[in-house]
Amino acid sequence: MSSQYGKKLKISVFGQSHGKGIGVTVEGLPSGERIDRDQLMAFMARRAPGQSNLTTSRREKDEPKFLSGLENDTTCGFPLCAVIENTDTRSGDYAGLTKTPRPGHADYTALLRYGDSVDMRGGGHFSGRLTAPLCIIGGIAKQILARRGIHVGAHIKAIAGVQDESFPLYPTKEIFDTVAAKSLAVIDDKAGEQMRAEIEKASAELDSVGGIVECAVIGMPAGIGSPMFDGIENRIAQAIFGISAVKGVEFGAGFKSAEMRGSENNDPFTVKDGKIVTETNNCGGILGGISNGMPIVVRAAFKPTPSIARAQQTVNTETLEPATLEIKGRHDPCIVVRAVPVVEAVVATVILDMLMEESTNGSF
C-alpha cells in the first residue's frame, strides 16, 4: 500500500509522470457540497508549472476531468474520481535513469523495490507531478472547510536560508489571500526579493535550493483529534511526508521548543471574547494530539530539488562502475515555490478527514 491516506475520506492517488494520466479517487466526501470549478482551477494554477521564470518550462493545463462523484458541480455521495491526462511529456529526457540513478532521487530505491518493470520515466509515480491530484482533493477540501468558517493558508517561511516573517498569532483569511496572490508566496516582500535572487543565482550555477513552508489553519474547532497515534500531529505528519522532498515537519515552536524552558514554552490560558484561548501558541494549536481552538501551525522542510544540471557522481547499477550523470529534462531550481498550495492541500484534506471522523466527539 502506498498512495492512500485518510480514514473517513479515503484518498487514493494514481499515475506516473509520463503515463496516460494521473488522478485521484476519493471516498467519503460529504454529499451535497457545491464545488466552484473556477475557484478550484485558480487554486490548482498556484501549483501549475510554467507560471514564472522560477519554475520548470513544462506546461500543462492540468484540468481535472471528473468521471464520478461530482454531478452538476455538486458532490453526490459516491466515490469521486478525477483524472488529468498527460500530454506534454518528453520521455527521451529520462532514458537510462534507472541504470545510472540520480543522486537524491528515488530512481535507485524504486528499482530495488519494484524491479525492472518499474516505470521511472519522469520520476514515475514519485514525480512532483503527482502533487497535482493532491491539489484537486485539497482544493475541494478547502472549499468545504471554508463553508464552515475554517481556512487553510500557507507561505514560504524560508528559501536558501532567507527567512520570511512568521504568521502572526492570529492569521486571517486576508493574509492568506494576499500571500496566495503573489508569485512568491511570502508575507515580507523584501524577503521575497532576496529569495528570488537566491533561486536565480542557484539556477545560474546549475544548482538548486530548498526551503520551508509554513501553514496555518484558522477557525479550527477545539476538541478534534485523539491521543497517541491518531492526533492532529500524527495525521498531518504522515500525510505531509507524502509530498516529495519533505524531510522534516514541526508544529508550533517545533524544534525551537527543544531549546526552551517549560515556563517559556507553556502557553498560558486566558479568556478572550468569552472563549478560553492561550496567550502564545508554542503548541501550534495542539495539546495531546487534540486541537485547543488556537490556529494550527505546521512547518515542512523541503530539500533542494535533487535534479540539477551539474554533472554528478553516480554508479552504473549493472556494472557497479562509477559513472558521471548529467541530467536533462526541465526542473524547478526550487520546488518550494510551487509547494505552497500543495502543503495547504494536504493539510486541508487531513483536517476535513478528521473533522468528519470526529464530528461526533464520541457521542451520537
Add this chain to the structure above:
Amino acid sequence: MSSQYGKKLKISVFGQSHGKGIGVTVEGLPSGERIDRDQLMAFMARRAPGQSNLTTSRREKDEPKFLSGLENDTTCGFPLCAVIENTDTRSGDYAGLTKTPRPGHADYTALLRYGDSVDMRGGGHFSGRLTAPLCIIGGIAKQILARRGIHVGAHIKAIAGVQDESFPLYPTKEIFDTVAAKSLAVIDDKAGEQMRAEIEKASAELDSVGGIVECAVIGMPAGIGSPMFDGIENRIAQAIFGISAVKGVEFGAGFKSAEMRGSENNDPFTVKDGKIVTETNNCGGILGGISNGMPIVVRAAFKPTPSIARAQQTVNTETLEPATLEIKGRHDPCIVVRAVPVVEAVVATVILDMLMEESTNGSF
C-alpha cells in the same frame, strides 16, 4: 481510534496513569521468536523512573505480565497481551486539574474531547507512563530485528541547546551499547555534563528543559517502504508523534537541508565492499520513502516538560475566571533523558512492521 498503530503488526496501547493497569496488545508478531526476558527488562529499565536524581521519584517495577501470545518465552503466533499493574499512584496530587487545566498539557483538550467522565488523574491516557507499553513491544521488536542483523540505537542529541555529537556516517552496535549504558545517553560525555548542569539548574529554578533525540537503524535492508503516504518517513513520523511532548521530526539533514544547495545535499552514489552506497547520508537512508540501505537517521524534538513547579496562569473552565496553578506531583525536569529508549522502541516497532509487510517486495 487513537492508540493503535501498525499494519502487519497491530499495536493497541491501553491504560490510564492512575487506573488499574496499563499495557499493550499486539497482533501479527512472527511465531517462534524467543524473547529474552532479562534483556527486555534491562531495556525497559532505561525508561523507568527513579534511576537518577534527574527523573521523577515515582518508582514502579514496571514488570510486564504476559497474558497471551508468549508461551515458554516464545511467541506463539497469537495476539500478545502484556499488562503492567499500577501500584504507586497518588491521585490526590491531581485533584481539580480539569477545572484549572495545566498549560502545555492535554487537560483542557481532553475535557473538550471526552467530557466530564474523562479520567485525567496523573495525565490519564496522555501520561508519559503510557510509554512503558511502547517499550514492551519495542523491546521485543529490537530483539527480533537484532536476530536479523538490524540494530536500533539512539542518543540525546541536545538538551536545552547543549549539543551532543551526531552519530557518525556508519554508527555501530558498539556505539549504541556504549551510549545506552550511560545514565545520560550521550556520545560526548562533556556535552553530557553540561546537559546535566542545565537540567539541575532548571530544576532548581522550578522549571524544565527540552531537547532532541537522534535515532539510527543499522543493517537496514534496502528497498523497504512505499511511495507517497506509506514510506518510512510517513510511518515513523506518524508513530513518533505518539510519544508525548514530541513537536518535530526530521530525517537525515532534515531542516538543515532546507538551507542547502542541491549539489551539497544530494548524496553521491558509490560502491563500497561491492555494494552500492552513498558517500554522505543527508537523505537519512530514505529516498522516495524507500530505504536505500544506508543507516536510517531520524531526530525528534521534545518540548520541555509542561509540568513545572512554578505558579502558572490558567483559567477556571467553569467560571472562566483567571486562576493561578501550582502543580504538585512528581515530574521529570527533562523527559528527554528517559525518552531515548522510547524513541528506539517506536522506531524498532515501525521498522519491524514494515519489514514484515514488505518482505515479499511485491512478489510471493
Add this chain to the structure above:
Amino acid sequence: MSSQYGKKLKISVFGQSHGKGIGVTVEGLPSGERIDRDQLMAFMARRAPGQSNLTTSRREKDEPKFLSGLENDTTCGFPLCAVIENTDTRSGDYAGLTKTPRPGHADYTALLRYGDSVDMRGGGHFSGRLTAPLCIIGGIAKQILARRGIHVGAHIKAIAGVQDESFPLYPTKEIFDTVAAKSLAVIDDKAGEQMRAEIEKASAELDSVGGIVECAVIGMPAGIGSPMFDGIENRIAQAIFGISAVKGVEFGAGFKSAEMRGSENNDPFTVKDGKIVTETNNCGGILGGISNGMPIVVRAAFKPTPSIARAQQTVNTETLEPATLEIKGRHDPCIVVRAVPVVEAVVATVILDMLMEESTNGSF
C-alpha cells in the same frame, strides 16, 4: 492481522484457552456511558459453560476485570481493556493434538500457519472460550444501543434440523427478553423440547449436532451503511464468521430468496404511523447495504461441534501414518445453545460501530 474488527470501534481480542488470561481491548467507545455491571454479568452468564446438562462441565466465573477505560462503571473515552483470567484448565487433555490433528478443527491449519511454537492447548486462540471477550464488548454495546432505543435479540432457529418459529415481522423487546430467559433460547417451547432431545441423543451416541441462530435488531435507524464493501451485510458477515463454527450467513429471506420470483421477494413500500416501511421484510432491513428502518434480520449456520468422543480417523503429521483419535476434554454436544448471546454480541458491536461511524451521514 486477525483478531481485530471495527472502524470507529477498534476491537482486539486476545488470549489462548489455556494461557494466563483472555480478554479484549476496545478503542473508540463513546465517553460517559454508564455500564450496568450486573446486567453485563447476566448477559455473559447466558454464554457461560456449565449452565445445564447440555453444555461442557468446565466452569469458570468469567468475570471480566477492567484494567482501563471504565472508571466508576462509566466509560472515560480512553481505550478499554477487560481481562478474564483462566483458572479451570486441564491442558493434559489436549497433549499431542497437533501431532494427530482433530478433524473439523484448526489444529492442522494452525500448525501450518504458526509452526511448532503454536499454543493449541484447548484449541488455543481458536477456542470457543474466546467468545467470552466478544460478549464483554457485545454486552457493553447492547447497553449503549438500548439507551438509544435499539435492541438486539436472538434465538435458536434450528438444531439438528428441528425448526423454531421465525421472529415475527416486528420482533419486540419483550420477545427478546422472554427468549433470553429460557435455558434453550427458542420461541416455540415444543421445538425446544425436540431440540433438547436431539442434543441428548447425539450426546449419548458420542456425537454432536449443529444448528442456526437467528438475530434481529429493532429500533434500527434508517440510512446507516454504505454501498459495495461497507454495507451492513458486509460488516456483519465479516464479523460473524469470527465466531467459531459458523459456516454460513444470510440476511432476510437469504438463500430462500434465490428460489423466489422478484414479484414475491420485493418488499412493497407502504406508510405506517406516518413512516415509510415495507409490508414484508425479505431484504432483512437492508437495501444496497443501507438500513431501511425495518428490523435487521440475520441468520448464522453453525456446524456441529467438531470435538466428539467417538474415535475418528486422522493422520500423524510427522510420520504421515493414519492414526485413530479419541478426544478427551469437556465439550458441548451442541454449541448453538451457548452461541445465541455471542451472535447478539457480535451484531450489537457491528451496529454500534456503524452507528458511531455513520452518525453524521456525510454532513458535519
Add this chain to the structure above:
Amino acid sequence: MSSQYGKKLKISVFGQSHGKGIGVTVEGLPSGERIDRDQLMAFMARRAPGQSNLTTSRREKDEPKFLSGLENDTTCGFPLCAVIENTDTRSGDYAGLTKTPRPGHADYTALLRYGDSVDMRGGGHFSGRLTAPLCIIGGIAKQILARRGIHVGAHIKAIAGVQDESFPLYPTKEIFDTVAAKSLAVIDDKAGEQMRAEIEKASAELDSVGGIVECAVIGMPAGIGSPMFDGIENRIAQAIFGISAVKGVEFGAGFKSAEMRGSENNDPFTVKDGKIVTETNNCGGILGGISNGMPIVVRAAFKPTPSIARAQQTVNTETLEPATLEIKGRHDPCIVVRAVPVVEAVVATVILDMLMEESTNGSF
C-alpha cells in the same frame, strides 16, 4: 468509506451507472506481472450485457483504458487505474425513481443516506454495472494466480430452485473452462435447459428469478488466513456481499452442516500422493479461517432482479401517498447468469490479496 476492499491490495471502485465513467484503482499489485489483454477481455465478456436473450439489451464494449500501473501490458508496481467510459445510457428511463423508490432497490436508502444530491440514474453507484470494474481487477488477479497454479472457477448452482450438480470433490481447470464457455455456466446441461425455461417464463410474466452461484479455488496453498476476523471466510464474505443482490453466503457444507452430526460433518484426514488431505470437504477447504489445502468452496445466494416490469406498490417519498410504479429501462430477468464471472473475480481478488499478505506466514 464504502467501495474499497483489500489489505495488501487496496481496491477502490468508482462510478455511477449514468455518469461519465466507471473504473477501479488498485494499489499493491506485484510488479512485473504480464497481463494478457485478450484473455482479460474474454473474461469480461462473460459478464457483459447483450450476450443472449436472457440479459439486458444494453450493449457496451466495456473495454477498460489503463491510465496507470500497466505499461507494455506489464504491471509496474505503481497504483493501477482502469476506466470504462459510459456511452450507451438512457437516463430518461429513470426519471423520478427517488420520488417513488423501487421496491427491493437502494433508491430509498440511498436517498436517506446521501440526500437530494444523490445520483441514482440507472441505480447510480449501486448499479450492477459497477461489477464491471470488479471484473477488471478480478480478471487480472485470476491471471496472476493461474501463473502460480491457482485457479478460480464458478458455475450456476441453482436458478429458480432448479439445481445444477455441485462441483466434484476435486474440481479441475478443465471443468472450469468447459463451464465458462457455455452461455449458461452449468455443469449439467439438462439443468441448464430447465433454468433457461424458468428465466424465460418469468420474463414473459414480467417477473424475475434468483439463484445461487458456486465458486471453487483449486491449487490453494494450505496455511493461508488468520483466526477470528481475518480468516478466508471473513474476507470472502465481506467482499462477496459487495456484489449487488447477494443475500447469503456459505462455505463447504454451509447451511447443510447445521443439520448434520459431527461424525458426518468432520472431514477425516488422510494421505494422498504424500500430502495430508481430507476425505470429504464439508469445511470448504477452511478450518479456523485458515486454508487446509483442499479446494475452497463458497456459494452466494442472489435474490431475483428487483427491477421487474410488473406494476409495483411504492410510496411517494415527498407526499407519503401510496403510488404505483412501472419500471422502464432494460433489465436482466435473472442476474445470476452474468454474476458467475463476478463471483470468480471477487474470490480471485480476495485470494490474491490474502496470499500476498500472508506469503511470509509470520516469518520474514
